[in-house]
Amino acid sequence: MKRAHAYRMIEGWRPAALVSPIGDINEAQARELAPALKAYGPEVTVALYRGVKELRGDRKVTAADLSEALAVLPPPRQLVRPDQVHDVLSVAAAEGRVPRLAPGAGAGL
Incomplete structure (x- = not known):
């Protein structure tokens, strides 16, 4: 294993443990959640994963779903409570700003 890969795995460990204590998310999903954890904290990271x-x-x-969802979140200072994440994602999906999360989006995306 190369050093860079080891550091990516270490970085993804904390978000993975937060959102899925039984370990049912993969490394790519955990890497997408790492910036959310750093910028928004653990509560918002968990709310983001659950909302998606x-x-x-x-x-x-x-x-890709997690990346798209993270992109529509407001800046950390504007997100007052973790429960707002679900509302933000729902509105963005309804408006078509997160097409992967929109109702009826194809499974092949």
Whole structure:
């Protein structure tokens, strides 16, 4: 294993442990959550993952879904409470700003 890969795995460990204590997320998903953890903290990171998971429904949550969702969050100073994450994601999905999370989005995305 190369040093850079080891550091990526170390960086992804904390968000992975926060959102999925039983370890059912992959390394790519954990890497996408790392910036959220750094910028917003643990509560928002967990709320982000759960919000994406809820909006995806039966479809698998991917790293691309998490990246797209993180991109529509307001700056950390404007996000007052972690429960606002679900509202932000729901509105963005309804408006088509997060097409991967929109209702009826194809599973092949």
